[in-house]
Each structure stands twice: as structure tokens, then as C-alpha cells.
Amino acid sequence: GAGVSQSPSNKVTEKGKDVELRCDPISGHTALYWYRQSLGQGLEFLIYFQGNSAPDKSGLPSDRFSAERTGGSVSTLTIQRTQQEDSAVYLCASSFGGTRWDEQFFGPGTRLTVL
Amino acid sequence: AQTVTQSQPEMSVQEAETVTLSCTYDTSESDYYLFWYKQPPSRQMILVIRQEAYKQQNATENRFSVNFQKAAKSFSLKISDSQLGDAAMYFCATTAGAGSYQLTFGKGTKLSVIP
Numbered sequence: 527g528a529g530v531s532q533s534p535s536n537k538v539t540e541k542g543k544d545v546e547l548r549c550d551p552i553s554g555h556t557a558l559y560w561y562r563q564s565l566g567q568g569l570e571f572l573i574y575f576q577g578n579s580a581p582d583k584s585g586l587p588s589d590r591f592s593a594e595r596t597g598g599s600v601s602t603l604t605i606q607r608t609q610q611e612d613s614a615v616y617l618c619a620s621s622f623g624g625t626r627w628d629e630q631f632f633g634p635g636t637r638l639t640v641l
Numbered sequence: 642a643q644t645v646t647q648s649q650p651e652m653s654v655q656e657a658e659t660v661t662l663s664c665t666y667d668t669s670e671s672d673y674y675l676f677w678y679k680q681p682p683s684r685q686m687i688l689v690i691r692q693e694a695y696k697q698q699n700a701t702e703n704r705f706s707v708n709f710q711k712a713a714k715s716f717s718l719k720i721s722d723s724q725l726g727d728a729a730m731y732f733c734a735t736t737a738g739a740g741s742y743q744l745t746f747g748k749g750t751k752l753s754v755i756p
Contacts, residue, residue: 557742568645568732568746569686576742585743615684627742628674632686 528552530633532618538639539608547603547636551620557627558601560593563615563635572616575601576623608640643668643735647747654723655755661708662718662750664733673735675709675716676744680730689731692716720752728754 531550539545551558560572571585575595586592590609595601605612615637619630644667654660666675677689692700692709699707704721716735720727733747 559742559744561744566748568748569734569744571743571745574742582742617684617686619686628676628691628736628744629688630744631688632678635684637684 530618530620530631532616532633532636534636535634536637536639538641540641541610542607544604544606545608545638547605547616547638549601549603549618549620549633551599551601551618552631553599554622555620555631556598556623557621558595559619559621559630560601560603561617561619562587563617565614569617572603605638608638610640613638613640643670643673643745645733645735645745645747647733647750649750650748651751651753653753653755654720654727656723656725658723659719659721660723660752662720662731662733662752664716664718664747666714666716666733666735668714668735675707676734677705677707677716677718678732678734678746679727680732680749682729686732690718723754725754725756728752 533548558575561569563569573593577598578595590606593603615635617635619632621630646665673694675692679687679689690700690702690705706719708717730749732749734744
């Protein structure tokens, strides 16, 4: 597609439920990033993929958070047993690898609300 | 680790006037990048301008320019001839250079443009 797309755009869930957030990067972009934006805060890095591998998962806030990427394209961020503090906008970005890794293009995000 | 501070939570500017948004950062790296991102109400982060720390010349992109003071670790954004479409949240971000892939963001400055 022309840009990074994310689905759903909004998700409301009950505490304790699992949720899956999807990201479709720009075609040809080998690198993919997940960020979290809590209310009134800047973006917090969660995880980065190069191809299907995640070299660094240290930004994931707890073991309830996991992410995968298949076929070097679509990525899914899964949050298990959601808590109210997980409520935030989850943003995905993608970029070319190599020397152009830092030109990150962002999607519109998924707003997650945990009741 | 890098930190980014944006000391102005909100700013306003009259249409057609000039406004400067402040950003200071802290890093122990010698090779890093600095960015300004714009986030309109649509939530999609848009890269406004980027600066490579080893370049002394300040980056410019049309009406947007930066004042990069490396010794002071300051990276301010100047918007000239402000337009209504410039109203948004503006985030300053940084990362270490080669081999790094995480963006560290400030908490943002909300810019209002007064007609």
C-alpha cells in the first residue's frame, strides 16, 4: 500500500482479555517498529523487527506483551490479560534497512482502551 | 541512554508569524540523529525535519528550519510564515547513530495557530 496501515483503529476491551493489533508496513520496508503513546506522553519504543527477527525486545513492558512478524511484512502485537494501564495509542512504523533505517514512516495507530 | 526534554507543553502563534519550539537532549553518543515529528489530530506522525549530529549546517525544509547547538545539546524548530495546517503536536526525537534503531521522544509541544 501507499503508507503504513494499522487495524483496528480503535479497540475497546475488558480487563483480562487478550488483544491483537495489526500493522501492515510500506511495501519493501524491511524494518518495522512498534511504539506506545500514553495520554499526554511522548512515544515509548517497544520492539523492532529487521525482517522477521526481533533483535531487541527490551522495550516490551512485561511478558504479557509479545510481537511477531511473518513473511517480512505484516506484524502483530499481542497483549495478554490486558490491564487498564495498557490503555494507550499503539503506533507502528516502518523503514528501509541499511543506511535509511532512520527514516521511519508511521501508521495512524490503534487506540486501545481497557475498561 | 538518550533523554529528550521539551519544556513548552503548549505554544501559540499568529498565522503568518514565526514560532520557535525548544528541545534539549542528553546523550553520551558522538554519532546520533535528531528529528522533529508533527502529529496532527489524525494521530499519524509525520517527519518534519532531521539533522545528523556530525553536520554543522542547520537543516531546513521549506518553512521549517532548526537551530542545532551541539555543545549545548539544543535542537529547536523554527516555523516561518505559520499556517493553520501547522497546528499539531510536535515531538522532538533522537537516537544514537550507527547500529541504533530506537527513537527516543520528548513529551511534545502542542502548537496552536491563531487565524
